[in-house]
Amino acid sequence: MVQEQVLAVSVHWLSWIAGHRVEMVVRVNQRPGHQRSRTMDGNPHKFEANIALLGAENVGKSALTVRFLTRRFIGEYGDIESIYTHCDMIDGREICFNIWDSVCPQNEGIADHNINKRLQWADGFILVYSICDRASFAVVEQQVQRIRRAKGIKCPVAPPIIIVGNKRDLRHRRTVSSEEGRLLALAADCGFFEISAAENYHGVLLAFHGLLDLIRETRALKKGAAGIKGIVRSVTAVFGRKRNDAKDTQD
Numbered sequence: 001m002v003q004e005q006v007l008a009v010s011v012h013w014l015s016w017i018a019g020h021r022v023e024m025v026v027r028v029n030q031r032p033g034h035q036r037s038r039t040m041d042g043n044p045h046k047f048e049a050n051i052a053l054l055g056a057e058n059v060g061k062s063a064l065t066v067r068f069l070t071r072r073f074i075g076e077y078g079d080i081e082s083i084y085t086h087c088d089m090i091d092g093r094e095i096c097f098n099i100w101d102s103v104c105p106q107n108e109g110i111a112d113h114n115i116n117k118r119l120q121w122a123d124g125f126i127l128v129y130s131i132c133d134r135a136s137f138a139v140v141e142q143q144v145q146r147i148r149r150a151k152g153i154k155c156p157v158a159p160p161i162i163i164v165g166n167k168r169d170l171r172h173r174r175t176v177s178s179e180e181g182r183l184l185a186l187a188a189d190c191g192f193f194e195i196s197a198a199e200n201y202h203g204v205l206l207a208f209h210g211l212l213d214l215i216r217e218t219r220a221l222k223k224g225a226a227g228i229k230g231i232v233r234s235v236t237a238v239f240g241r242k243r244n245d246a247k248d249t250q251d
């Protein structure tokens with residue numbers, strides 16, 4: 001309860017520094033899955049996308065989230081795990097982004113557990129590394145594998161992933177080349193952006209909107225697959241019935 005109040009205060013502060021309309025709701029320790037409604041308030045014109053940010057410590061996950069929500073880079077961020085909701089009008093349609101800004105897990109077991117929890121909740125992932133931190137790139141490589149392995153077990157259609165190489169403003173200290181990032185993305189069928197949360201808002205916006213586009217495509221694919229399954233089921237039912245009728249007549 002106390003924690004929720006503290007968070008509410010920090011959210012108001014974020015809205016204030018933004019100086020423009022940002023609708024944010026913080027839900028702390030919300031159980032995954034509770035928010036999996038696809039349209040809100042029964043309004044078919046609203047589109048909701050659950051986005052989980054993952055990556056090693058200090059790569060800028062919170063910086064990216066805050067940049068996207070407020071357009072500002074504030075330098076230091078608390079390490080409280082939160083889900084933020086931000087709604088925007090895009091192409092005449094209200095789009096709500098639910099963003100789960102994760103804290104990096106301390107060990108492998110927790111990492112697996114965390115990914116599974118997020119797989120149940122998220123429509124798509126943003127995996128962040130810092131271009132000056134090779135170890136953080138290795139973490140993203142592992143996370144891509146974990147998410148891709150879960151396809152078929154946890155989710156029938158692979159969830160879309162955007163890989164983000166952050167801290168591009170520090171390219172003089174780069175230890176991960178753009179090519180490596182791009183190749184990883186290509187090999188795992190992910191989107192890729194190299195950006196700087198510190199330097200500009202535009203790159204961050206492109207990454208979130210890129211993922212939104214992929215989420216929309218995936219949802220359309222799922223709907224299509226469900227439609228085909230429905231048709232196959234109806235056809236099977238009709239022909240199955242006809243075959244039984246014919247058998248009854250012969251008897």
Ligand SMILES: Nc1nc2c(ncn2[C@@H]2O[C@H](COP(=O)(O)OP(=O)(O)OP(=O)(O)O)[C@@H](O)[C@H]2O)c(=O)[nH]1
Nearest residue numbers: 057058059060061062063075077104167196197198
């Ligand atoms: N130079 C530079 N610094 C950045 C950038 N993005 C984030 N930082 C800095 O990197 C540090 C870590 O940023 P956070 O956003 O807290 O990173 P995080 O991944 O959320 O970290 P954890 O919560 O510990 O997992 C902070 O000091 C940020 O100011 C960037 O694009 N460029």
